[in-house]
Amino acid sequence: MLADPLNELPKYVASTTLKEPLGWRNARLLGGDLGAAVRALQAEEGEDLHVIGSPGLVQSLLALELVDELRLMIDPVLVGGGKRLFRDDGALRPLRLADSQVTSTGAIIVTYAAAVATTD
Numbered sequence: 001m002l003a004d005p006l007n008e009l010p011k012y013v014a015s016t017t018l019k020e021p022l023g024w025r026n027a028r029l030l031g032g033d034l035g036a037a038v039r040a041l042q043a044e045e046g047e048d049l050h051v052i053g054s055p056g057l058v059q060s061l062l063a064l065e066l067v068d069e070l071r072l073m074i075d076p077v078l079v080g081g082g083k084r085l086f087r088d089d090g091a092l093r094p095l096r097l098a099d100s101q102v103t104s105t106g107a108i109i110v111t112y113a114a115a116v117a118t119t120d
Contacts (some may be wrong), residue, residue, distance in 0.1 A: 012041060035064045040067070053107070055083045062086070062093060069113050070095065076106040089090050 014037075020029050029087040030037040038061065040050060051057050061067050072085075095112035102108050 014054075014060075027082045034060060035066065038064070038066050058085060059087050063089075063091075065114075067114065069094075069111060070100065071109065071111045075106045075109065 009026060011024060012030050013022060013024075013027055014030045014034055018029060022029060030041075036084045038049070053060065058067070058070075094115040096115040097110065098113045099111040100108060
């Protein structure tokens with residue numbers, strides 16, 4: 001079952017509306033300043049931090065320059081709408097392709113690493 005291993009992992013919840021205790025096992029609320037909370041987590045020993053299914057959080061972390069890597073799955077389906085992953089703020093955030101693979105269903109999984117901006 002997929003839920004069992006996920007329930008055992010530590011989870012960090014970025015929310016301005018939720019209060020502790022959270023109903024999810026091993027979940028901790030990141031209160032106060034998001035940037036400071038994520039920087040503190042990054043400074044701890046342990047596994048990489050992952051964001052799953054939260055475009056708003058990814059947008060905030062990108063704006064704070066706290067994203068080292070983006071792993072995106074591009075599915076061969078057009079839905080004609082949905083939430084935007086990237087803000088329409090005009091900011092240049094260069095990325096470098098670190099890895100890519102095509103799945104048996106035709107989906108493409110790409111990994112982009114943050115790159116240093118150049119002025120040409």
